[in-house]
Amino acid sequence: MLVGHSSGGGLSQFVLSSGDATVTGLALLAAIPGSGSREINSNPCMAMDLWFIPRMFFYLGHPMSPLDFTALVKQALFCTEYPLQKAREIETRMPKYESFLWRLGYTFRFATYQNVLQLIVGGTSRRLVVIAGEKDRLVTTFIAKKLASDYGDAEKHLVAEKKLDIGRDEASSVQYLEVKGAGHHFQNDLQ
Structure with missing residues (x-):
């Protein structure tokens, strides 16, 4: 079973799509879609932080500049009720640098x-579950x-072409679940 969250969910899809592994199940938690992250990289960041573009210029495009201080970390990753102090504790475990090349690499399909x-x-x-946080501001519902x-559409196409046998004739093996009230890091959020 392969479980991937956010960029890790994107990486999980990339590894499987490339044929580098087989699994018995895949869980994509607030995952970047394999179709690309254009919607994630632009609109939510600018909507959450009016200083997003000036901050990116000031930090010379550093990929962690949208999470420059604790209030932004809380706003981007957790529900509104999440305590700022707990966000500060999570922030201490976050990397100080994230590869900009990796972020550009998943912009398109x-x-x-x-x-x-x-x-x-x-x-x-x-076989596949997509899980979202109801209040996720990055990978929205x-x-x-x-x-x-x-x-689900890809599965229907494969079943129709007899390239995939899901072992039954009824509903899809793809499931969507939502964690009510939770933000992007729902595994660490209040819920």
Whole structure:
């Protein structure tokens, strides 16, 4: 079972799409979609922080500049009720640098959903689950639902072409779940 959160969810899709691994199940938690992160990289960051663009220039494009101080970390990653002190504790465990090249690398399509699905072998009837935080400001529920829908469409196409046998004739093996009230880091959020 492979579980990937955020960029790790993108990396999980990339690894499977490239044919570098097989798994019995895949869980994508607030994952960057294999179709690219254009929606994630632009609109939410600017909507959350009016100083986003000036801050990027001031820090010469440093990829961690959108998370420059604790209030921004809290706003970007957690629900509004999350205590600032707890966000500060999480912030101490965050990397001080993240590769800008990696961020650019997942801006455009980097995974083919049909390839990913074909490398999820065996396992249960729920082979792929997309989990979103209801209040996620980065990978919004709209983006996560679209990711689950796109995987469902890819699965239907593979089943119709007899390239994938999901072991039943009924509903999709792709599932969408939502953590109510939670932000992007729902595994560390209040919920």
